[in-house]
Amino acid sequence: MKKFFLSLLCLGLITMSCSNDDNDPVVEEEEIENPEEEDIPVVIELENEINDFIWSAMNSWYLWQDEVVELSDDRFASQNDYYEFLNGFSTPVSLFRTLESPKDRFSAIVDDYDILFNSFSGVFKTNGLEFVLTRPPEGGDKVVGVVRYVINNSDASTKNINRGDIFYAVNGTELFAQTDVDGNITNSNLDLLNPDTFTLNFADLTAEGVVPNGFNIELVKEEITENPILISKVLEVNGTKIGYLMYNSFTSNFDEQLNTAFSDLKSAGVTELVLDLRYNLGGSVQSATRLSSMITGQFDGELFAREQWNSKWQSVFGFENTFVSDIDGAPLNSLGLNSVYIIATDDSASASELVINSLTPYIDVVHIGDVTRGKNEFSVTLVDNTTQQAIFAEGESPSPIPFIVLGGQFTTVEDSNPNHKYALQPLVGTNVNADGFGEFTNGLQPDFLLAESLGNLGQLGEQGEPLLDLAIEKITGVTGKSLLIDTPENLKIHTISSSNRLKPFREVSNYDIKK
Incomplete structure (x- = not known):
């Protein structure tokens, strides 16, 4: 209760000081009370x-x-x-x-969902140079880039750059990266590779190590669409027809082209397949299911992978994904194989690992290369749209499907919040194969370990490329010359980072939800 004395007290003091009559009555202080005020609750406003x-x-x-x-x-x-x-x-x-959970290594957030959607369609800004970053032979904190391949119709494809070329600096500044015991980068200047335009400084591999050779090439990034099917061909070795497919991203927009590639392999009469996923960080789970069905074909309708969501959505979305026989009604060109040779490395992740893991209960999967990345989770795309409702065969979902944009009917942002374009790509579930196995956060171990190495990369899809030679040896018994080269440990490529990992959202695996 508030009491107001001040004005009346001042009046009394003034009266007393102005009067000389000691008989004047003393003015007493009088407390005047305000009506009691009610407490008004504080309302916090949302700032963002x-x-x-x-x-x-x-x-x-x-x-x-x-x-x-x-x-x-x-x-x-x-x-x-x-x-x-x-x-x-x-x-x-x-x-x-x-x-984020401490277990989470791959969830993503973006302030413009158009960038995210474009990346899932194979559309992104690149100069076309695909490379791995590793240590030079002399070791230390220095980093060198090794060209893996060049994307067709890119700026790099117009320059004289080839697989195996080495660069050591950007705009004249040597690259470095400090890493912890787990190989995580703690300090580096690899952001020199981020701008749209930069100049790479190249070097030669000599007995003394990596030595600058004076070649400098400027590269410019532009938005292009990459066909994930880099190479599809047939090799005939000792009378055996071997299909070779290098597939660099599970991009559902190219599933029909993938089916066409398998048609060509099937028409050629291949009896063995080498599937090269060494630089494939994943993508569409639906594409992974279709690819696995093209490799086989005899397991239509059988369990491919079982989904495990959180407790809120398991009963709604916890489907069993099965092998399929068509793409939107168009028959798959399946090879009906009982074995497949898959090249996979530490830059193989997510949907690539899903193919290896989910085929293993059914056919002989021979993994050649290195330990994979270890991403056994899948994600979905979430935008700020609370109006979407999923319709299932059993009827409507139990509640509105907040924030989700996926395959099928979830392909629009028309009703999303017009005030921003933020989107999330959080991990929302895992897959287990028909044997119930799905825990490979430490990566899938190869059956035959072989790392790529400086000075002995060979040409992709050609005999003389060590990883392909090893696959051919396991198929035919013929040992390629590249396998006879003894590679010193300091020439083996151990990935610090790569152009793959530097691309926006390349490491997310987008899930195509079932209706």
């Missing part, structure tokens, strides 16, 4: 609606939602508590990172 979208989407869909304290359903006692929490983050990215 994007943060609300991020928390709500992650709370609903995230694979580890029940393990992240900040995503708990009872985390906040009131809307004020919730808004106060969200307002504590200066950027959407900082909130997103706070909500």
